[in-house]
Amino acid sequence: MTDQAGAAGFTEPPAQRLTTRETAERLGVKPETVYAYVSRGQLSSNRAPGGRGSTFDAAEVDALARRTGRREPAAPAGALSFPTGITLIGSDRYFFRGVDATELARRHAYEEVAEWLWTGELRPGVRFTAPAEALTAARRAVGALPPHCGSTDRLRVAVVAAAAADPLRFDLSREAVLGGARSLIPTLVAALPTVTEDRGPSDGAADGGSADGAAPPRLARQLWPKLTGRPADEASLAVLDTALGLLIDHDLAASTLAARVAASARAHPYAVVSAGLGVLEGPLHGAASGLAHRMLAEVLERGGAAPVVADHLRTGRRVPGLGHRLYTGEDPRAHTLFELLAEIPQAAPALAAARDVVATTARHTPLHANVDLALAVFSVSSGMAAETGETVFAIARTAGWIAHALEEYGERPLRMRPSGQYTGPQPPQPLPTVVSQ
Structure with missing residues (x-):
């Protein structure tokens, strides 16, 4: 009797509903992927109050996360990023x-x-x-x-x-x-x-x-x-x-x-x-060092970097072996190799030529040597191919x-599946006309 009365007087709390953004964050995916789950029947959705957007059952979302394995948080727009310990x-x-x-x-x-x-x-x-x-x-x-x-x-x-x-x-x-x-x-x-x-x-x-x-x-x-x-x-x-x-x-x-x-x-x-x-x-x-090798060989042949750099710029080519998007100063890999190459007498001419290239371009653009230029010094001074x-x-x-x-x-398979941003003709389009031969 007590149990029945308690049951009759108990009101189950409403299920927690999540917005599309909250669902995407909980799954670690983009909002577009959430709707892909809906289309595949992996998630159900209800229209949000007022008819704008959708809501999702939190328990169902958590169950999907357990089945698929929790994903990494979605990367910022236009970026691909995921954890690595290397x-x-x-x-x-x-x-x-x-x-x-x-x-x-x-x-x-x-x-x-x-x-x-x-x-x-x-x-x-x-x-x-x-x-x-x-x-x-x-x-x-x-x-x-x-x-x-x-x-x-x-x-x-x-x-x-x-x-x-x-x-x-x-x-x-x-x-x-x-x-x-x-x-x-x-x-x-x-x-x-x-x-x-x-x-x-x-x-x-x-x-x-x-x-x-x-x-x-x-x-x-x-x-x-x-x-x-x-x-x-x-x-x-x-x-x-x-x-x-x-x-x-x-x-x-x-x-x-x-x-x-x-x-x-x-x-x-x-x-x-x-x-x-x-x-x-x-x-x-990987092939960038070959361009630096050829440039460095030409600098040695012509006796200085100025005419070689000028030719590159005049023809609209960038000067190879300079600059790296991840380093503000000299590439640490180049710095290390330059120190070792400085101890090898036969590398002195090529090393001087590389320094000449850096100094010449620095008059107008503050670019530093990268590892491709250091590899070029090594290959040129060792009689190696480009x-x-x-x-x-x-x-x-x-x-x-x-x-x-x-x-x-060790990660969930096929986790790197970006979505294309379709820019073609909007469907439905008529079937193409057969071109007669």
Whole structure:
């Protein structure tokens, strides 16, 4: 009797209703996505009082959030942003997992920096080894390309061949991905042709392992003969090794974003690297150092930066190797490499030419050197081809793409799905008229 009376006298509070904006914030999506959920039958809506907008049941919204996994808060309009624990870029410094990246690259080999980026653990003396089957497949595929192909062409083909040779490539577990990465990077290096003394490529190549079972040399030493026919000296190898470490990652650069989109779709790591390489080849990204190389060589040939800079400006071209949208001063990667290059006597002319370019352009535009100019100083002074910087960039950044893939594999799949802003003819439009041939 008491229970019945209590039940009869109990009034259930009205269900909490959320506005469209509140619903979007609770789900971490844009308002447009909320209505997409409605159209798919994943959410129900009621017209708001007064007939303006819609309201949503809070419990239903929370249930949807639990089913799909809570998303990150929606980025500001026009921006794509999401949490990452890999790289932080400041006003004049950048950090790998909280550690100053320039100090890390100067003190540790590329492989050690890569391990830090992947695992958060420093493994002194770690080396990467190319497996025989993957290396054989990659070399055959690269060897079948026309002689005029560039290094990025060869690297893209080598990645596909190495993937085909790995039956476990679809295993996205952390240990499998890390094992594949430690094999893929030396495979890419070893698949590139060796440069002879006349700077022409040859089929002979040092592999990424050791016939007697000894530990392979550092990756920088393996890469050196793929870049120049000159013998390696320790100071120059230190510059190359440091450059590889500096270039491993740089937050969400265009190629890294492409790699994360691929990983979001659960593409295997080889496909992730292929996506990154495809974007890297653009002249505004990895290929930018080649433009700086050619400009620097011309400055040395003409005896000064003034006529070269003038020619660039007169033809409407920007002066390569200068400025970076993320740094107000000199790119810290360039600063670090310039310090190392200053200790190499044969780099002095190219380094002076680079400083001349900066000083000449500074008369009118306060632009500072970026890493492309530093890579150009290194490649010009080492007798390397113009595409050297792009090659170094691609090999180095492969480790960064893998780091971002590992991070993305832990997120909800296909979370990066922006909406297009349609600007075409408003429907319904009549069927198009067939044009007679």
